[in-house]
Amino acid sequence: MLNFDFQNPTRIVFGKDTIARLADLVPASARVLILYGGQSAERTGTLAEVRAALGERTVFEFGGIEPNPAFETLLRAVELVRAEQIDFLLAVGGGSVIDGSKFVAAAVPFAGDPWQILESFGGVVHSALPLGVVLTLPATGSEMNHTSVVTRKATHTKAFFASPFVAPQFSILDPVKTYTLPARQLGNGVVDAFVHVVEQYLTYPVDARVQDRFAEGLLQTLIEIGPKVVHEPADYDSRANLMWAATMALNGLIATGVPQDWATHIIGHELTALHGMDHGQTLAVLLPSMLELRREAKREKLLQYAARVWQITAGSDDERIDLAIARTRAFFESLGVATRLSAYGVSADAVDALVAAVEAHGMVSLGEHGDVTPALTRKVYEASL
């Protein structure tokens, strides 16, 4: 097992009717900004519940944070916070609203050009406003981690930063709030959580038994509940299990002491930036090809994945790996998430620009061995067509 230093400061308040807890979680004297996305939080009544729970506090609102939150939009929120001397941010939404709020939290006290926050991967962040979260979409784990992904629309750049200063102080996870999600977002959410686990688990063995078995437990849970969540009417238990699995998939716990990959995520960002694909869709398309093309370096963990996650024990090593990758693809398809670029209207003539963008963003030695070069990235895009 590798050395590690793990701290996660986010308080999780989980369960039915927990939004009312904002009354005691947000400081009574706070000047609060509620940040939210398009129409869903208003339409579903979640914003009304939030407003009621905040009671007599001074509350401002900033709506319109789009999926894949735009740097340009978030700068307007930064201006509002500064002008109104707001001192507490409350994100109400999914990964995009939470990530956008993390950026605002870091940008408000930052004196330089705010894009430096992303260019430095968070290195220039030395303080941030306090942030609380009401989660409405289980997928990204952003509610319990210190990462944020922001898109600069003007240049089609989807970039990320991480800083312990932007970890939410608390997150409210009420599974009932997921009942209004459309099947597309549920499918994306299951895929995203699944691939988060894979990026931290499916590398090479370091005898990290606790982390491996936690990871396998999360993957098996997602396989069990995924199709039910997407295709059947909402029920509390499967939504509760999805919500907690997605949070646990990317809160730092299973990353402790193990190598990490993240190549699928990083090259997926270009598909969102250039072709508008949902984050979960990019992962469903790229992961099977990525595993196929990197099967030698990942051989031991692929065999472990086949045996422990998919119960594949018969056949040669290569046959078991083939079947595990095929099952992974079929699982994503069973969630209604297509696994070929052609299904999203992206064809071979798009590949040059995608590879050029990966290179321009300096993402030239990715993966647990740093061997995912632009040449290999090209092969992954091509194999995913």
Ligand code: NZQ
């Ligand atoms: O905008 P509104 O109207 O609110 O609708 C949203 C949005 O259109 C809707 N929605 C959210 N909750 C709902 C709901 N609709 C009905 N009922 C509800 N309860 O869902 C749509 C998608 O929302 P979004 O927040 O964009 O989705 P998600 O949570 O999948 O977040 C994706 C973003 O997170 C980033 C992605 O790159 C992407 O930008 N990620 C963040 C990570 C992190 N911070 O650690 C890690 C991930 O790998 C990921 O990169």
Ligand code: ZN
């Ligand atoms: Zn993700």
